[in-house]
Amino acid sequence: MAEQDAATAPTSRGIVAAVRRELAAARHAARASLAATAAARAAALAQLDAVRLSAPRRRDELLSTRDTALAEARARRERETAKLGRGLLGLAEAAAPGTAGSPWASWRPGMRPEPQAGLTPGLLRIGSLVQEPAPNVPVPALVPLLDTAHLGVSGDGAAAVDALIGAMLLRALASVPPGSLRISVYDPGRLGGALAGLAPLAPAGLISYLGPGGLGPLLDDLAEQIRRINENVLGGVYLSVAELAAETGRRPEPWRVAVLLADPNGAELSKAERAQLDRVARTGVAAGVHLISRGFELTADTDVETIAIRANGTARTSLTGEIPVRLDAPPGAALVTGVCRALAEQATAGPPPVPFAALLPDEIWQQSSAEALRAPIGEGTDGRLVELVLGDDPPHALIGGPSGSGKTNLIYCWLAALATRYSPGELSLYLLDFKEGVSFARFAPGTRDPSWLPQVRLVGVNVNSDREFGLALLRHLAEELKRRAAAAKQHEATKLAELRAEDPAGAWPRIVAVIDEFQVLLGARDAVTSEAVDLLEDLARRGRSQGIHLVLASQDVSGIEALWGRSGLVSQFTLRIALPKARRILSDVNLAAELIPRCHAVVNADSGVPSANTIVRLPDAGDRATWLGLQEQLWSARPEGAEPPRLFDGDSRPLFPLLPPPPAPELPAAVGAVALLGETIDVAGRPATLRLNRAPGRNLAVLGTRADEACAVLLAAGHALGSQHTSGSARFSVLCLDSDATTPAKSLHAVLDARHRCDWYDADGVTALLAELAEATDEQPHYVFGFAMDAVAAKLAAKPGPGLPSGHELLRTVLARGPERRTHLLGWWRTVARLRDDLGGPGARFDAIGAWVALDVHGPELSALYPQPGGPPWFPRLNRALHFDRAVHQRAQIIIPYEVAP
Template identity: 60%
Template sequence: PGASWRAEPPGALRVGTVGIDGVDPVPALVPLLDAGHVHLSGDDRAGCDAVVSALLLRAVGRADPGAVRLIGYDPDQLGGGLAGISPLGTAGLLTFVGPGGLGPLLDDLVEQIRRINETVLAGEYASLRELAAATGRRPEPWRVAVLLGGEELNRHERGQLDRVVRAGAACGVHLVVHGVPLPEDPTVTRVVAGVSGARIGGSAGLPVRLDPPPPPTLVTETCRDVAARVNAGPPPTPFTDLLPPPELMWREDSADGLTAPIGEGPHGRPVRLTLGDYPPHALIGGPSGTGKTNLIFAWIGALAARYSPAELEFYLLDFKEGVSFARFAQGRRDPSWLPHMRLVGINVNTDREFGLALLRFLAEELRRRADAAKKHEVTKLAELRAVDPTGHWPRIVAVVDEFQMLLAGRDVVAREAADLLEDLARRGRSQGIHLVLASQDVRGIEALWGRPALVAQFTLRIALPKALRILAERNDAAQSLPRWHAVVNAESGMVEGNEVARIPSASDWETWSGLQHRLWRMRAPDAAPARLFDGDAIPRLADAPDFRALAVPPDGTAPRNPVALLGEIIDVQSRSAALRLPRA
């Protein structure tokens, strides 16, 4: 009585009103989300359609955007009975099943129920509703299948339908049915819409007055709004979620590998990325604007906060035009730098030789480490560090953004780069050298995809929304990702390895600078800033280390043979091209 009915139960949705003598009309509610299924019958087809529209509109409108996903089966009208909610399809929230598709639809619903029982509830909770109440999070959406008539069900389809009715509600799988008989079950609410009146609970149930159908414009506008909000994606989580407490920074040991969170998973638990013996290297892919640079920033930040510069070193190359990586090196605007960073190369799209120089440098470092391991009669970095504790053996992570520029064409640079990449990818894992290659689109990289032995080494795949050919051929999980999300897969892109992570916002200057300044203040007194190579900048003579070395000879006398410094050699060591001028 009174206003108490206004607080509707979580899974109950209104379809009309109930009139009781001496009391104001109260809403007629039917349980659906997390509660059961709705079966409609009767000779008032318009009334049945009104109930379907009201149920779907209220279910979609009351839940968080994207929390309700609809499957429509309307063989008689070919989807016309559900045309008002079609805008949901643009966000992947509505799927239409054509005539003859009822069997596969029921099979899929049964498989979803089995998967949720086995991997989500896992015997710990009786239902998704109980899990959400205990944890404050709902890891699965509600799935509502709307079945509007069709052909007679065969024995298999009838069995699958019975299974969905019995076990679906606990797993958030629900049916709204008209024209298909449902078995007797406590989870089924029957609404009879007749020309002489409507009842809830069967022909002898409670008489109700059905609400008129919602205005078509309200349905389409609501669905467009929900789809737009889903396509925009939820806001990113705070970057600080990836960082350890200040007192725990630089406490991790990298002897056996590098592990750090990259974002939040569907269950609220962190999704972690690992580089070590397995997986040793990573591929990152996603079209422009999907957050590739932001993901790289988040990963670098999470690693740099956990591992000291003695445990981890970074080498970064950016082949696209831009200076986003320049903040890791010392600059005029900000004198700080990331202490782990040894090299930052930006705007190197016209200086592919610099990318080749980095690969040669890493190959030489690999040889040095392999020689040391052989000397100490060990095979892996962890073993080398154990027998040579005074040596400097940090793990190296080399990140190359838009790496396909390095492999473009069929020239000498591309061939040598591909050979070096293959060798580093194959042997680098045992010596703690890890490659992270990122690209907007890898479809045209013949030099990479033509080498299956090379691709096979990149078992960690990270696919951003709409990424192509990063995951396995039949794994299309990235196609429906919202913004600020990524598919993390450490099984070479196979479907069973998929994990979806919600990525924090880490790339804007204000967010990043707080962490960088904190780590910069923690650096060793003799720490040297990273070398910055800018392919668009003309080298300055005053900045050349070789020029500064010539300024004051050790013995105070001029060199016997004068030296002309002509420019900067395109290599990692920042050497100058020198022309010695003898007497001749």
């Protein structure tokens, strides 16, 4: 649309020609009207002479006729001149819209002018016409400048000339986009004082002042700019920058105006300066370089307009010709400085960003990712959209920027552009955010919004304390890499495009894994960091050929020794995106990120080499309402049967999953039922399980003092076991031995008792139950849930009589022999030491406890229960537990206790 507007907009030269034609027509019409009036008056006088001697009555009639004719002629003349005036006024308003032609009374200090639409600047107001053809209609007097002419301004008083030049410059600055007009003032007489009101523009680089000796260098610089523009910008294809702007819809060069104020007492121009001035005057307009001269004669040419100021406050211009101009009073000093400050602030802030909608294609999901992923993220300095590419080269990206620099906004821009161009069959997204926040949660279904981004397979938020989840993502990607490599080998393909061509029926989308604040994953010297770096290096090296791409974002990567110590890994991330003040994302000698303002980024696809920098201005992509509308559009177009992404929220406990109805027939004893203990920290969100078959040690110990989490583990296990047996085919016992567990224990008893035999025991009944279980021969599945088993240690230690076993001895018998008779104990002990005491003291063996879940218990305390010396590397965290099953695990795994509804 902008290109169309620019192409259809009239040029400044056309506007000047139209004004001149209208003025000539007005003058001709006015002369014709005056001639008609004079002829009517002469005819009336002739008639009067003819009847001078007639009768008085006849004489009065003739006089009345004469007066009527004169009145009609005057009225017709006034209508015609008013019409001409209105036509001229309309033309003037079109030629000088907005601030280019509005009276100073409508301006105010500090205003932020809105530049006129289009790429063609208009004329500039200097006053109003003061005579025929429309004396009662004030018509603005206009002069051309930008893309049209140079100006020569003269007059008896230098102050009046300088005031007019300053007013014209202010109008020109306010009528074009901020920062697109650069002014140089050569003022050897007053050393810049002639146009000092424009000085607030200097900090933004919009104006510079030159004193004695500065004319030669200024003219040389202008000549060099014209040469460069002709060679590199116009290149023989376009006749002028204005024509290029109209054709392409963008202006690649700013306007340059040099104000030359001659010193009346100064020296004449040298021969070289005169020649250079003539060159600039002759060739400058086409290159957008203009001269405004006071006291320097500009070569007479059609590109030079003149203004001659008279002592009475009027002026004569080459555009208005014989019609004099009453000059406007100059704007006040406060108005000039206030507007200039506002213009400087606008120029410093830069142009408004490209709209978010500009990143989106006309039609969604029309591109193929077989060769690469291409998507724009913002607008470059040339006004065109800048694309980011992920493919064989560059394969991976690093994004850097301190807090508040717009990192999340940049990622949103990129995701929006990708998700609208590539369908779920072409692109899979894995999004992980290690900082404390929910930046990516909007892409997964939530309680307020059921929609999700169809390309997203995984969303992880609030994972700053769950480095293991980041490791789980890398393991998942490593497995996918193996799968793709095997398929490529089978089809003799060397890269993804070839694999897709050989196996068109296969599902081979490109994968992009975005890990925000990835330094958290590598922030400790431990096994997690070591494995994560190894996986990252393998994925970065081999992932490109299989269509797996990594995007790592961080506030500052300077302190990540594990990453920067491996140059082979870092070298794979050739696409670098640096936000303002980012460190070490680009090369050490590339300081571009220190210089860019907010809402900008440096895009570099050559590992940060300065010559590959591209400056991009980013749109605002953070508006939730805008994203919601886009996401709903994509969600509505999702393929049939599409699954929502897995959402992992480190601050939320997962809900106990819905389980299928119990099997029929009953589970075989050799297979056994499966207890669910919590959710594993992995990509699939699988449950942590414990199979309770007839193998020795098929019992569970929950260890720790956090009662709510310990009870949650037992509740989840009870719900799962109860749902796997047909009604009445299993027996359950609930031992509530501490008041802290009363509510959850009763809840479990109520659920189980509704479908099975479920007995309730308190502290007084524990010994009798254990004695029954120790002697039992029935092989019906029997699950015993002990809430706070250590609370009855004293009762279990008591000797009931000579030759009778103590409660502890009965407990050990049940633990050791129960599983083979399908009796399993799932108990909670608050410390490892109390469990040891119940099992026989310091030298006790833990063979009967084949699986355990540790809560607030440190790793070294678990050494007796763990196959590796020193225990597992475990530091307790709220709502996290460590699970180990001797029958299936080589190392313990972190789980999250379920939130079990009562």
